[in-house]
Amino acid sequence: MLKPAFITTAAVGAVVLMSATSASAHNYMTALRAPANYMHDMEARVAHGCLAEDVVEVRVKIPDGVFRVTPMNTRDWEVEAEMRNVDPPVAGDGGRSITSTVDTIIWKNPAKGIPFNRLEGFKFRAKLPNEPGRVLFWQMVNICADSRDPYTDLPEQALDIKDSEFGEKFEAFMGSTAHPAPYTVLYEAEMPQYPWEWSAEHMKNIGMTVTPSEQTAEAK
Amino acid sequence: MTRFLALFFASLGLAFSLASPAWSHAVLLGSTPAAEASLDVSPTELVFKFNENVGPIFIKILDRTGAEVGDLSDWAVDGNDVLTKVNAELPNGTYIATYRVISADTHPVGGSVVFAVGEAVASMENVSAAGGQTSGWVIPVAINRFLQYGAMMLAAGAALFAIGMTVPGPVEQSVFKMGRMAATVAAATYILALGFGGAEMLLGGPSAFFSPDAWSQGLGSTLGPSALIGIPGLLILIFAFGKGPEGKSTPVLLLGSAIAVASFLVTGHAATAPPAWMMAPVVAVHLFCASFWIAALYPLAKTAQDADVIQAGAVMTQFSDRAVWTVGALFVSGAVITWTQLESPTNLFSTDYGLRLAAKIAIFLALLGLAAMNKIVLTPALEKGDAAASSKLRKSIKFEYAAMVLIISAAVSLTLVTPPRATMDMEGGMGGMGMGGGFQATLTKGKYTADFSIDPGATTASNMVMITFKDDAGNPVEMVDVNIVWSLPSAGLEGIEGRGEMVTPGMFHFMFDQLIIPGEWEARIDAFVDDFDKQIFRTTVPVK
Structure with missing residues (x-):
């Protein structure tokens, strides 16, 4: 357990380091890394408007495996969610079966569009897949009055975080296009998201010592 | 650790x-x-x-x-x-x-x-925004083309009228005079068409007409051969009309009008449409008939005005006999051209070209109504010596003038847009456009194909790129957005971009003036099937 966790964590760290210092995309996710299997608040950033026009609509494509998506209400923008079927259905939390999920979130008709030299964030909440090491690509497109600014490019070959050349390949991809899709690298969480799911071992992993009285309480 | x-x-x-x-x-x-x-x-x-x-x-x-x-x-x-x-x-x-x-x-x-x-250098913004004919020169081009069509048909038609009709002496004199003037004006318009057309093709600025590049561009297009054929034909007509009725030479008049009409067969959408062996003669027949009709209006009106009623009746009867065949041939040839250009009846009202053609047909049908009234009502009345019929005929002919002006205007407007037939031809290359050279390639990415063509693929001209996207079933794919990025590695050039304008579903049009250096240009085509599904096609294009 320790070794895969190390590989994942170190690789994610290296990618984020590389990304931060050399190659983030135009549009980007504020969370360049996120714990797998977490319900996570995400924010997609539009880094600038189109050259001569303001961005007046933003679309974010939700990657496969991401469920329970709730767009955040954004002041001055109308928010819509387009759905897609999940076939076959997948098991959700609490034994529910998920048969449809958000495919695309659309923010549109703003009170004021995004000018060229300004950035703006668009938030949503989502359950991230339990796939540590996966690179989630959030394809986005900015719509202006008479033009589009897409950030939809994906690597031609899937990026494998266990690949020893993962970092080089990721950087090569980022350098090969001016329109890369924003991404988030999933890493294995040290512990479950919610405190009531933590075990004594989890507590120990984060340096917490369980006191006798707590042990007693736990026994009760 | x-x-x-x-x-x-x-x-x-x-x-x-x-x-x-x-x-x-x-x-x-x-x-x-x-x-x-x-x-x-x-x-x-x-x-x-x-x-x-x-x-x-x-x-x-x-x-x-x-x-x-x-x-x-x-x-x-x-x-x-x-x-x-x-x-x-x-x-x-x-x-x-x-x-x-x-x-x-x-x-x-x-x-x-x-x-x-x-x-002058073309405005890329204009080009990408409107797909080609977007410079201010389109207006002089259209006006000159209107004069060219009208004057050429008046000159050729006057020759046919002089050959085929027997009219009173003064009227015949006026026919020769009209023919000479029309031929002279037409010859001038053929020359001006080279400069205006070249300036338009280069999408040049206000002074582009005076640039040698514009004239070179015009001469290098189909306007060049058209002028080289048309002007000699018109000079023959000027010579023939100059001899007057007394020196009338049927072979020379026929030769001049045939050559003048032939000049229209080397340019334009209709005459150059495949199959050429059929379309060129059909368009020639259409032009001859229309020319005869247009040129007949003035001498007929003059006859109705100057000649006595009985004589006018005889001329009208003679014209009506010929008009039956003329109108029939005009109608049939027009129907063939319409069918060929539209490819499908639905395109008559669903395409820009179709709507303009529909307007032309509507005016033609109104003109036919006037002609029918002249033949059925006024001509018999004239034969019976009804003086009032002469006045009514002149009034009717004035309406025919107006209708002819509108029809020629509609014909000119048709030359400014691409017919559905030509867009279909372009899917498989540039063969139907009467354009030479160029480069074509069929590119495949997954289940999609892109039929790419560039014309003329030369550094000395605006290069038109047409791309048609299809799926594996051969159906057009309506891409959301298509961009081309050019690079010329041998010269270290890159990042020359252009955005496509949709012509028909699945078909995109681009104009590039930046390919000014000969070499193996690399084109990367980014085609968005939807907001997020981008298909990238690549090809290497020889630019000479």
Whole structure:
């Protein structure tokens, strides 16, 4: 357990380091890394408007495996969610079966569009897949009055975080296009998201010592 | 320890990401000279303005041969601007200023800007926005074409009228006079068409008409052969009409009118449509019939005005006999042309070309109504000596004049748009457009194919690119957006972009004036099937 966790964590760290210092995309996710299997608040950033026009609509494509998506209400923008079927259905939390999920979130008709030299964030909440090491690509497109600014490019070959050349390949991809899709690298969480799911071992992993009285309480 | 190191790198990465989360590739905001600028004098400075601070790798100016020119100083960075002095004067011509810089994210970004010194350069913005005929020269082109059509048909028709009709002497004199004037005007319009047409093809500025490039462009297009055929035919007609009725030579008049009409068969959508063996004769018949009708209006009106009623009745009867065949041939040939150009009846009301054609047909049908009234009501009345019929005939002919003007206008407007048939032809190449040379390729990506064609594929002209996208079932694919990015690795050029304009579902049109250097240009075609599904096609295009 320790070794895969190390590989994942170190690789994610290296990618984020590389990304931060050399190659983030135009549009980007504020969370360049996120714990797998977490319900996570995400924010997609539009880094600038189109050259001569303001961005007046933003679309974010939700990657496969991401469920329970709730767009955040954004002041001055109308928010819509387009759905897609999940076939076959997948098991959700609490034994529910998920048969449809958000495919695309659309923010549109703003009170004021995004000018060229300004950035703006668009938030949503989502359950991230339990796939540590996966690179989630959030394809986005900015719509202006008479033009589009897409950030939809994906690597031609899937990026494998266990690949020893993962970092080089990721950087090569980022350098090969001016329109890369924003991404988030999933890493294995040290512990479950919610405190009531933590075990004594989890507590120990984060340096917490369980006191006798707590042990007693736990026994009760 | 290993866990510590892993957490250390992850934390370090996170820290960096929080500190600088939004690097991006540099974007060119503008330049001096501006893209597509036409300068009166050689620039003394070259400036590229970016949205962020960049580090230049190289900046250079290339001429049409790909040679570096301008003797640029070492570049300097001033804020987000990269600038350099141009130390050597650039002779009149078109140039590409090209750059390659390092973005703040350490990735190289390249691009190019075309400008001209002492000559016109096309406006790329106009080109990409409206797909071709967008310069102000389209108006002179249309006006001149209207005069050309009217005058040529009046001249050719006058010859046919002089050969085929027997009219009173003074009327015949006026027919010869009208024919000579019309032929003279038509000859002038053939010449002007080269300059106007060339300026329009180059999408030139106000002075483009006076540029040798425009005339060269016009002469190199189908307007050149048309003028080279048409003007001799018109000179023959001027000579023949100059002899007057007393020196009338049927073979010479016939020859002149045939050559003049033939000049229309080497240009335009209809006459050059396949199969040429059928369409050229059909269009010729259509033109001969229309010419005869148009040219007959003035002598018929003059006969109705000057001749006595009985004589006018006889001329009208004679004309009616010939008109039956003329109208029949006009109708049949028109139907063939319509069917060929539209490909499908639904295109009559669903395409721009179809709507213009529908307007022309509607006016023609109204004209037929007038002609029918003349034949059925007024001509018999004239034969019976009804003087009032003469006045009514002149009034009717005035309406026919108006209808003819509208029909010619509609015909001219048809030449300014692409017929559905031609767009279908272009799917398989440029064969139906009467355009020569070029390059075609069928590109495949997954289940999609892109039929790519460029015409003429030359450095001396605006290059038109047409791309038609289909799926594996052969159905057109309505792409959301299509862009082409050109590069010429041999000259270090890259980043020349253009956005396509949809012509019909699945078919996109581009114009490029930046391919001014011969070589193997690489085209990357980004086609969006929907918002997020981008298919990339690549091809290498020889530009001569």
